Amino acid sequence: xxxxxxxxxxxxxxxxxxxxxxxxxxxxxxxxxxxxxxxxxxxxxxxxxxxxxxxxxxxxxxxxxxxxxxxxxxxxxxxxxxxxxxxxxxxxxxxxxxxxxxxx
Numbered sequence: 001x002x003x004x005x006x007x008x009x010x011x012x013x014x015x016x017x018x019x020x021x022x023x024x025x026x027x028x029x030x031x032x033x034x035x036x037x038x039x040x041x042x043x044x045x046x047x048x049x050x051x052x053x054x055x056x057x058x059x060x061x062x063x064x065x066x067x068x069x070x071x072x073x074x075x076x077x078x079x080x081x082x083x084x085x086x087x088x089x090x091x092x093x094x095x096x097x098x099x100x101x102x103x104x
Contacts (some may be wrong), residue, residue, distance in 0.1 A: 007047045015052075019045040 020026075021033045022042040033041065 003044075003047060004051075007044065007051050010044070010048055012052075015045060015048040018048070 017028055018041040020028050022038055022045050025033050025038060027033060
């Protein structure tokens, strides 16, 4: 079977199991993964990420199969803009917003 067809038919639960095996060297039940299984789990989880997930992590695999990296500056700016958006939406929701306590 072609790896692309396999990844397209793979469930999210299977992806999580393969990712766990690739990261820890064990299946979620605790059974040790041998080196060949770990390499295949890593390849399949990376292919699944590339095809199905939109990742905002510093290092990920893009939809074209290339490694996508972001600098700390890019990540910080994304984080700050997300914080501002969240803060603005919570402030707009409260009609009696008298005292604001931030960074507690």
